Amino acid sequence: MIKKHNYPLKKSILNLIILGICLNSPGSASPPWGFFAHKKINKLAIYSLPPELIRFYKRHSLEIENMAVLPDQRRYILDKEAARHYIDLDQYTISKIIFSDWEQIKKVYREDSLQKHGIVPWHIPEAFKNLRIAFMRRDTVSILKLSAELGHYIGDAHVPLHTTSNYDGQKTGQTGLHSFWESRIPEILDNALEDWVGPAEYLANIQKSTWEWVMDSHQEVPKLIQKEQQISRQIPPSKKYMFEKKGGILQKTPSLYYSKKYHQSLENQIEKRFQAAIKHISDAWYSAWVDAGQPIFQ
Numbered sequence: 001m002i003k004k005h006n007y008p009l010k011k012s013i014l015n016l017i018i019l020g021i022c023l024n025s026p027g028s029a030s031p032p033w034g035f036f037a038h039k040k041i042n043k044l045a046i047y048s049l050p051p052e053l054i055r056f057y058k059r060h061s062l063e064i065e066n067m068a069v070l071p072d073q074r075r076y077i078l079d080k081e082a083a084r085h086y087i088d089l090d091q092y093t094i095s096k097i098i099f100s101d102w103e104q105i106k107k108v109y110r111e112d113s114l115q116k117h118g119i120v121p122w123h124i125p126e127a128f129k130n131l132r133i134a135f136m137r138r139d140t141v142s143i144l145k146l147s148a149e150l151g152h153y154i155g156d157a158h159v160p161l162h163t164t165s166n167y168d169g170q171k172t173g174q175t176g177l178h179s180f181w182e183s184r185i186p187e188i189l190d191n192a193l194e195d196w197v198g199p200a201e202y203l204a205n206i207q208k209s210t211w212e213w214v215m216d217s218h219q220e221v222p223k224l225i226q227k228e229q230q231i232s233r234q235i236p237p238s239k240k241y242m243f244e245k246k247g248g249i250l251q252k253t254p255s256l257y258y259s260k261k262y263h264q265s266l267e268n269q270i271e272k273r274f275q276a277a278i279k280h281i282s283d284a285w286y287s288a289w290v291d292a293g294q295p296i297f298q
Contacts, residue, residue, distance in 0.1 A: 035069045037186040040193065041277050042068040042151040048200045048282035053289060056297040060144050067148035068155075080115065084153060086162040087118035089218050099211050101125065120162065124153050124210045128288055135292030150288075151281040157210065158277035163218040172225055174232075176254075181224055184254050185263050185270055193271060197279040200286035213280055220269055227265040235261065 042064050046057040057064065074081040097105060102122040105114060114122075127150040134142035159182050161167045169177030186193060203209045232240070235258055242255040254262075263270065289295070 035072070037182065037274070038068045038072070038152055038155055039065040040186075041155045041274065041281065042148055044194060044197075044278045045151060045281040045285065048197055048279065049286060050200065052294065052296065053286065057147075057285075063144050064148050064151075067145055068152050070145070071149055071152045083115045083119045084123040085118070085120055085156045086167065087120050087214065088165040088167075089163045089214070090165055091117045094215075098215070099208060101207050117165075118162075120153060120157050121207075121210045121214050124150070124157060124284075125207045127153055128206045128284055131285070131288040132291045135289050135295055138295050140297075147285055150284055154210075154213070154281045154284060155277045157213045158217055158273045158280070160217045160220040160224055160273070163214055164221050166221075166225070169225065169228070172229070174225065174228055177225070177228060180228070180254050180259070180262070181270065185259055186274065188256065188259055189263070189271070193274050195271075195275060197275050197282070200279075200282040202290055203283050203287040206284065206287065209280070209283075213276070216276070217273065220273065224266060224269060228262055231258070231262045231265055 043061055046054060046061055046064065049057055071081060071084065075085075096108060100108075100122075102119075102125075105122065127146065131143065131146040131150050134146050156162050161169075161178050161181060166172060167178055168175055240255060240258045241252050243250050244253050245251070
C-alpha cells in the first residue's frame with residue numbers, strides 16, 4: 001500500500017513555489033540550461049516512462065517541473081551546491097579519472113580539489129541512490145523531489161559548457177556564451193524541442209552511464225566555441241544584440257538573427273543534447289524504480 005502524503009506534499013509544493021518566485025525575481029543570476037529548459041526537460045522525460053510509472057509522474061508533472069530548478073536555487077544559499085553541476089575536465093588527465101566513482105577518485109585527489117573543479121559525474125550516482133531508496137520506502141514526497149533533482153543534474157551533464165573551465169567562453173573572449181547556448185536558443189526553439197525520444201531503458205551501471213554522458217558533452221565543446229567565433233565575425237555589431245524586457249527590466253540579449261545563425265551553424269547540436277538529456281533522465285528514473293523492486297503506485 002502506498003503511503004499518502006497529501007497535506008505535506010501540498011505544503012512542500014507551496015513552499016517551493018514561493019521560493020521559486022523569490023529567486024526568479026529580477027536580478028537573479030542566469031542558471032544552467034535556464035529554468036525554462038530544466039522544467040521542459042523534466043516534464044518531457046515523463047512521457048518515456050512505462051505505464052506503471054507514467055500515471056504517477058503525470059499526476060505530479062507540475063511538481064516535477066517546479067522542483068526541477070531547486071538545485072539552481074540552492075546555489076545561492078548552499079556553498080557545496082555549485083560543484084554538483086559541472087566538471088572541469090580540461091583540468092585533469094582524463095584517463096586518470098574516467099569511469100571512477102567517488103570513493104576511488106578521493107584516493108587520487110584531495111576532496112577540496114575535486115570540489116573546486118566540479119563533481120557532477122560523481123554526484124549523479126549519489127542522487128540516483130537516494131531516489132532508489134525513496135522508491136523502496138514508497139515515499140511519494142521524496143520520490144518527486146529527488147526525481148526532479150536527479151533530472152536537473154543529468155540535464156547539466158548534457159551541457160558541453162559544464163565540462164570545461166571555459167564555461168562561459170571567458171577564456172576565448174566569448175563571455176556570455178553560457179546563457180547564449182543553453183538559455184537563449186532553447187527559449188527561441190521552444191516547441192521544436194518536443195520530439196519523443198523513445199521508451200525508457202534500464203541502466204545497468206549508473207556511474208558508467210554518467211561518464212558516457214559527460215564525455216559525449218565534452219566532445220562538443222570545440223564546435224560550439226569555434227562556430228560562435230565564426231558567426232560573430234560575420235555579423236555586424238548592430239545586428240548582434242537586441243533589448244528585451246524580462247521581469248520588468250530591459251536586458252541586452254543576443255538578437256534573433258544572431259541566435260538563429262549560431263543555432264544553424266551548430267547543426268542541431270542543442271536539440272541533440274536536449275533530447276539526450278530527456279532520454280537519460282527517463283532511463284534513470286525507470287532504473288531507480290526497477291532497482292527498488294518496482295513498487296506499484298495507484
